[in-house]
Amino acid sequence: MTAPPLRIAAWSGPRNISTAMMRAWEHRGDCAVSDEPLYAHYLHATQFDHPGRDEVIAAGDTDWRRVVAALTTGPAPGGQPLWYQKHMTHHLLPGMDTGWVHGLVNVFLIRDPALVVASYVKSRACVVAADIGLLQQAALFDAVAQRLGHAPPVLDAERFLRDPRTQLQGLCTRLGIAFTDRMLAWPPGPRASDGVWAPHWYAAVWQSTGFEPWRERQVALQGDAARAADACRGAYEALLQHAA
Template structure:
């Protein structure tokens, strides 16, 4: 059986893990947590939390990862396979031809919110770290192939059921209310980096309310958010719109 392969391309600190929880809670869906992360760390040499554990636990050959994601069997032979991807893991040397085998969705978020959250775990940040430049390039590639839903995280949190229903309709599968709530705690499907990043998700039982305010950033942090804002605004113009 060839599963429905759903690839959500997000930046970090962008609702991506909560979204993975929602899809895994469907009951018919397997999930893969950042399958290109090991290759990304080995190739870039970046010192991320649990770096050596991530590399040891994952597949560092991107070609093998791509072949499995595009053509392999889903974990547990589930009919739906949700793949949580970080767009910045898609390094420039990776041939993106295999991505056409997936049903691709972009998940974007106001870069001011992303940067404010990101620097709670890491002292430095660049535009490439938060994935928006890579999302723009990916969108340009994918839109030439067909429809590419773009989901804005802030708007999603104001109407999660409406957005999930629309995505399920686009994919040709039934929505289930199970996607809106899940048991707290870790999952076997979580990456080995989860203890460093997933504390809030582990405590969650559903999607949080959208933040009321945008944080004030200073210095280099503000510069990074400002550099990414035109990309965010461009992608937001083509976002999935849900009627209130």
């Protein structure tokens, strides 16, 4: 008998450091990763016009209950002792039971909504607050914190990129696992673990060999983009209070 894997669910919105984080965990050597396992269900249910929508639906499992059963009780890919699951909180559609989340070790990745929206509209012109996941993150965070009796780990992208080593060391300590320098650098290029949507979204990550250096960004949003970011500001600031 082998011990069950440590199942780490990292909850993010789009255009964050979520894919680079997935690279970091996969490069440890003892960790399997899953790339947005609920995306096919999300697109099948909403029929939103995302890049590569039909390929995503065809390649994935559109039954969220079956996906969740595998994530929470199935073996980790490759029998690895760690299983890093990259999730988008907006994939948790209204009416979905989220009780299964409490069977995972949950981590929240946040980013200033203005920066998220500015990046998001480069790949998809239309955006509303629900598309970037922060409102859903705040609600899920509250539910997880209430169940735990304390705040789960929160990582803010801007703080993280200023000092990835310290941030990852702190996260690993909280998760009760060893940190390794392998989490800080990886070979460039695509991975078999990348979702089929990667050609539309992962160009920068495919070129990367580590976390990008932090740099100050100034963005100017207008219209729907500005309204989407503004609607998420309060949720972001509430979560930021718990960031390392």
